[in-house]
Amino acid sequence: NAGVTQTPKFRVLKTGQSMTLLCAQDMNHEYMYWYRQDPGMGLRLIHYSVGEGTTAKGEVPDGYNVSRLKKQNFLLGLESAAPSQTSVYFCASTRPSGTTDTQYFGPGTRLTVL
Amino acid sequence: GESVGLHLPTLSVQEGDNSIINCAYSNSASDYFIWYKQESGKGPQFIIDIRSNMDKRQGQRVTVLLNKTVKHLSLQIAATQPGDSAVYFCAEHQAGTALIFGKGTTLSVSS
Numbered sequence: 001n002a003g004v005t006q007t008p009k010f011r012v013l014k015t016g017q018s019m020t021l022l023c024a025q026d027m028n029h030e031y032m033y034w035y036r037q038d039p040g041m042g043l044r045l046i047h048y049s050v051g052e053g054t055t056a057k058g059e060v061p062d063g064y065n066v067s068r069l070k071k072q073n074f075l076l077g078l079e080s081a082a083p084s085q086t087s088v089y090f091c092a093s094t095r096p097s098g099t100t101d102t103q104y105f106g107p108g109t110r111l112t113v114l
Numbered sequence: 115g116e117s118v119g120l121h122l123p124t125l126s127v128q129e130g131d132n133s134i135i136n137c138a139y140s141n142s143a144s145d146y147f148i149w150y151k152q153e154s155g156k157g158p159q160f161i162i163d164i165r166s167n168m169d170k171r172q173g174q175r176v177t178v179l180l181n182k183t184v185k186h187l188s189l190q191i192a193a194t195q196p197g198d199s200a201v202y203f204c205a206e207h208q209a210g211t212a213l214i215f216g217k218g219t220t221l222s223v224s225s
């Protein structure tokens with residue numbers, strides 16, 4: 001199993017440009033998440049999905065949109081990038097078991113907005 | 115708002131010492147807690163978790179202690195090795211929501 005994969009690994013955008021980050025998981029997990037991580041900060045939840053076709057807002061959803069058309073994929077979109085969105089983005093997935101909800105993370109996408 | 119935090123942003127130890135990383139949480143309704151390790155340039159990696167009805171759980175070289183009275187969580191690493199150098203995050207889970215992460219403690223192990 002590849003686990004959780006993210007593409008691209010790095011990207012530089014100009015202010016106002018748009019892009020989509022792709023997250024894929026091959027573990028048949030129901031739940032998927034997008035986080036951003038800034039220097040000296042923990043992970044902050046942007047959006048999450050509890051199943052195919054469903055999405056919900058997290059702690060910092062403004063400026064981002066998401067889609068979960070297939071169970072294995074979770075897309076994060078930036079319609080008009082801003083320098084404040086410069087960050088490292090992590091995707092995670094989990095299969096709620098009723099006992100624990102351990103999240104498995106991807107390797108991250110480093111995004112710079114100029 | 116309620117959040118999970120760590121007492122110290124950095125911790126430096128000598129190889130072979132035991133390390134203790136602390137975390138305070140504020141939501142007594144959290145039903146379990148997880149410790150993650152994040153190495154430079156990588157995503158967080160699961161280390162160990164503990165449910166709120168437990169006060170101690172042991173893994174390989176790691177022990178997590180939970181004190182619900184003072185809402186405190188700790189991660190103990192025995193015989194710390196250079197490969198343990200990383201940022202450690204605690205996270206709390208509340209039913210119906212996603213994990214809430216603390217800011218992290220950077221552990222530096224010197225030989």
